[in-house]
Amino acid sequence: MNYRIYWMISLFIFGFSQYGNSQLDSTQYITTHFLKEYIPPNFIYQSLAIYPSFRESIVRSDNLDRDRIIGSVYSSFNRFTQKDRSDGSVTFWFSSDFVSDKKNEVKNPNDNYFDLDLNASGFEKFYFSGQAYLKAGFDLLSDNRFYRLEENENDYNQDFTLPISIGFGRYYRVDDAWLAMSMFNDLECHGVYSDRSKLKEVSDLTSTLRNTRGLDNRLRLIENRTKLLDYLNNNHIVPLTPLTASVVHDSYRYERFIQRLSGFSIGAGVAPSINRMIIGNSGQDPFITNTFSLEPFIEFEYYHPISEDWQLDFSSETKYSSKINSELPNNFESVSQMTVSWLPNLRTKASGTILYSNFSDELIFKRSNIALDLGINYYISPQIRWSGGIYISNTWQEVNLEKSTTFNQVLSGSLTYFIF
Numbered sequence: 088m089n090y091r092i093y094w095m096i097s098l099f100i101f102g103f104s105q106y107g108n109s110q111l112d113s114t115q116y117i118t119t120h121f122l123k124e125y126i127p128p129n130f131i132y133q134s135l136a137i138y139p140s141f142r143e144s145i146v147r148s149d150n151l152d153r154d155r156i157i158g159s160v161y162s163s164f165n166r167f168t169q170k171d172r173s174d175g176s177v178t179f180w181f182s183s184d185f186v187s188d189k190k191n192e193v194k195n196p197n198d199n200y201f202d203l204d205l206n207a208s209g210f211e212k213f214y215f216s217g218q219a220y221l222k223a224g225f226d227l228l229s230d231n232r233f234y235r236l237e238e239n240e241n242d243y244n245q246d247f248t249l250p251i252s253i254g255f256g257r258y259y260r261v262d263d264a265w266l267a268m269s270m271f272n273d274l275e276c277h278g279v280y281s282d283r284s285k286l287k288e289v290s291d292l293t294s295t296l297r298n299t300r301g302l303d304n305r306l307r308l309i310e311n312r313t314k315l316l317d318y319l320n321n322n323h324i325v326p327l328t329p330l331t332a333s334v335v336h337d338s339y340r341y342e343r344f345i346q347r348l349s350g351f352s353i354g355a356g357v358a359p360s361i362n363r364m365i366i367g368n369s370g371q372d373p374f375i376t377n378t379f380s381l382e383p384f385i386e387f388e389y390y391h392p393i394s395e396d397w398q399l400d401f402s403s404e405t406k407y408s409s410k411i412n413s414e415l416p417n418n419f420e421s422v423s424q425m426t427v428s429w430l431p432n433l434r435t436k437a438s439g440t441i442l443y444s445n446f447s448d449e450l451i452f453k454r455s456n457i458a459l460d461l462g463i464n465y466y467i468s469p470q471i472r473w474s475g476g477i478y479i480s481n482t483w484q485e486v487n488l489e490k491s492t493t494f495n496q497v498l499s500g501s502l503t504y505f506i507f
Contacts, residue, residue, distance in 0.1 A: 125264040140501035177209040240367035254354020263294035348390035416448040
């Protein structure tokens with residue numbers, strides 16, 4: 088039943104996105120085609136941000152009735168590199184969650200806790216023949232949970248994975264082209280003629296400028312806007328007037344908006360993994376496992392700019408985890424998600440995501456989940472972004488042939504401050 092629900096919702100979203108595509112006039116079709124086919128010049132992109140967040144989670148299931156408050160502080164560093172024959176990415180992520188229950192019908196003394204996580208991941212893709220690639224990477228997870236009342240209940244989980252794969256396909260960041268197109272649209276809305284035949288050149292310059300980072304953001308933005316205005320004027324793309332300068336300034340100042348991608352990638356590989364888990368046990372000896380696994384996997388990613396304002400993203404991964412030196416059972420897992428985003432301007436993004444996951448081991452456990460995630464992002468200023476969302480999920484679980492269902496809804500709000 089849950090599979091059919093997932094596909095019905097997915098087909099609805101896909102049909103809705105195609106409706107948006109069918110409404111394009113000839114000019115919009117040309118610019119949208121350019122957005123899909125755009126390949127940016129080589130670049131290195133870096134960002135450092137802090138995310139304070141507040142969420143409320145309400146869970147209803149066969150044996151649980153809970154209302155939970157979660158306060159969080161996150162911080163991340165991202166570095167992405169694109170070259171002619173390779174792509175690379177490194178991400179460091181720190182998170183801390185303060186969790187407190189307002190209501191819990193099966194309340195235990197340890198339901199209030201503090202989470203402290205440190206994650207790092209990275210990959211390098213080498214394209215050796217057209218779009219055929221070899222990909223190698225790493226994933227490091229350190230998840231630590233500290234209970235407020237029961238010290239012996241503290242949990243620790245460390246995991247290190249080295250995935251390697253081969254595949255075909257390549258996707259590119261096209262938000263630089265989208266920014267240039269939006270700037271031309273803003274100019275024409277103010278009655279300023281712009282030479283759209285130079286859209287590729289302006290997009291490339293925009294990409295070069297926006298991927299030049301520094302701690303003094305104000306000085307960098309002034310220098311970059313000056314270079315952009317000089318280029319537009321010297322190449323007779325847009326006349327340099329006070330109105331033009333003002334419009335370009337307003338369009339360009341939100342240049343760090345969420346990435347848009349175009350293209351696809353499909354690959355298969357194997358990921359050796361080492362895991363150490365320590366689970367507290369109320370004054371008794373903790374439960375400790377050390378596990379080495381081999382995880383063959385298949386992954387697929389597809390990114391499609393439907394139009395200047397609409398984006399469709401889809402990803403899916405299936406893997407099988409074979410335990411080498413552990414009594415824990417082998418397991419199978421698959422995760423798929425599809426997102427449709429609406430981007431009416433450079434400051435606003437609204438999105439809807441359908442996610443379906445399935446997990447089962449070879450003995451007694453099965454779980455499937457379907458979720459709807461609705462979110463909005465709005466830039467209060469070029470350095471501060473507000474995010475809000477509603478997350479609704481339903482989980483079906485079976486343990487030793489005993490079945491249960493859990494319904495969860497989460498309301499969230501957060502602010503993001505971009506240091507650079």
